[in-house]
Amino acid sequence: MLREHRLPDDGEITLQCFPRVLGYVFNPVSFWFCRNRGGELIAVLAEVRNTFGGHHNYLLHNPDGTPAA
Numbered sequence: 001m002l003r004e005h006r007l008p009d010d011g012e013i014t015l016q017c018f019p020r021v022l023g024y025v026f027n028p029v030s031f032w033f034c035r036n037r038g039g040e041l042i043a044v045l046a047e048v049r050n051t052f053g054g055h056h057n058y059l060l061h062n063p064d065g066t067p068a069a
Helices: none
Strands: 013-016 029-035 041-049 055-061
Touching: none
Parallel strands: none
Antiparallel strands: 013 029, 029 041, 041 055
16 A cells, blocks of 8 residues: 555554453554654554444555655
8 A cells, every 4th residue: 555655665564453352352443653764654554444344444644755744
């Protein structure tokens, strides 16, 4: 997805999501933090899921590809 938006894909990507609670998994949104080789945040991917099995991805980034401020 980063390549589709002409963003660098050579850095670390970390995932933040909801933990299991009492053995149940409820994960309506997961956030993928995408960094460039220099460690600067360049994009956040929000992966949203609903109870009917559908999902949508939202890529948040600066249109010019510069790191987030």
